[in-house]
Amino acid sequence: MRTRFEVNGKAVEVEVAPRISLADCLRDTLRLTGTHLGCEHGVCGACTVIVNGEAVRSCLILAVEADGDTIVTVEGLSNDDALTPLQASFRKHHALQCGFCTPGMITTTHALLTEEPYADADRIREVLSGNICRCTGYIPIVEAVLDARAHYADEDTSP
């Protein structure tokens, strides 16, 4: 079945079986393997991508269901030149070890801070409750997100 959507600014058109998840389509068909599969049933957050501006679980969306959507993966939140402010903050605060949960942490917190650049630690923890990390104990992740807020607040042009 044909499905068309935009990924990281590029229009794509793919032919996939209806049962293929958006996560598997991004990874296998489009070779964007930054999106990870941890649980494949909607509890771990490793597969988080941003669809139409909102952080969502790509393992619970069908590729054919995403027809017409605008998608940003962790690859779309990076650039080749330098670490982005959020990435730099994760590095500074040792907010990753194995890195498996990290793409989901980055996409989720990017979506959060874009909407809520003044989110406090409680709100960050609440939002990240849907992302599981086995390595870090979460504290450095929360600190990295808190520290990255300055960049998003600077960019915040809302009234």
Next chain:
Amino acid sequence: MKFPEFDYTCPTSLDEALDLLEKHGDKAVLLAGGQSLMPVLAFRLAAPGLLVDLKKIPGLDTIEADGAGVRLGANVRWCDILGNAALEAAHPLLVKAISHVAHYQIRNRGTVGGSLAYADPAAEMPGIAVTCDANIIVRGAAGERHVKAEAFFLGALTTSLAPGEIITGLHLPAWPVDQRWAFQEFARRRGDFALAGTAVYYNLDAAGRAIDAHIAVIGAEDRPRRLIGAESAVNGRVVNADTIVTAAAEAASEVDPMEDFHAPAIYRRALVETLIARALADAATET
């Protein structure tokens, strides 16, 4: 596991969706937010032949709040409710309850209609629907019917939806502006389905005594239920410490808790007593 094989279609009208359900019978399942259906398919607990995606059907994503109450379309998502400025005043209990649903990413997709149709015993939307004597709007080939929430939920994951029917919305009665209310739920990890929860509200007569109390238990039994005995223990009384203790104890004896691997019945019963006491204390506190 990966999803089983199925076909997918995305109708553009309610009539088209109803026709598809009639044509395909029990081989077709409805897809709204997918936050309950897709995990079911990932666990291979179901094997539908056809997914019918409701996302393109017009008119199902509206939120209306006025003197007649609050009307939520079936495709309204939790994030839409939480982001709607009018609802904070029009139905604060609804907003508070929905803020407890699952996780951030799930709240960006999960829908009113999907939650009502799935009827998880601990889900907040069915709980609020029963607490508030809401009506669930259902469309089928024969037309539209309104079902009282307490008649809609028959048991765990079981509703009175007939084959070929689609939930199109939920109507909550108007919320008196100075109604006292509270919501409590408990889960061991944030975002898990609650082991037990409660939604309460009541009004006050001229003497400061409670009237029209609604006290519902959510998640402790196989469906949400108003606890009539607990409500009787509150109605006609000032909601003070004595009333709260009595009402919570009445609720604990009235509830018939589930026993499962998440919690034994005795734990759930104690949890209900604690949560109802906290909720009544919270509702009684002037802020």
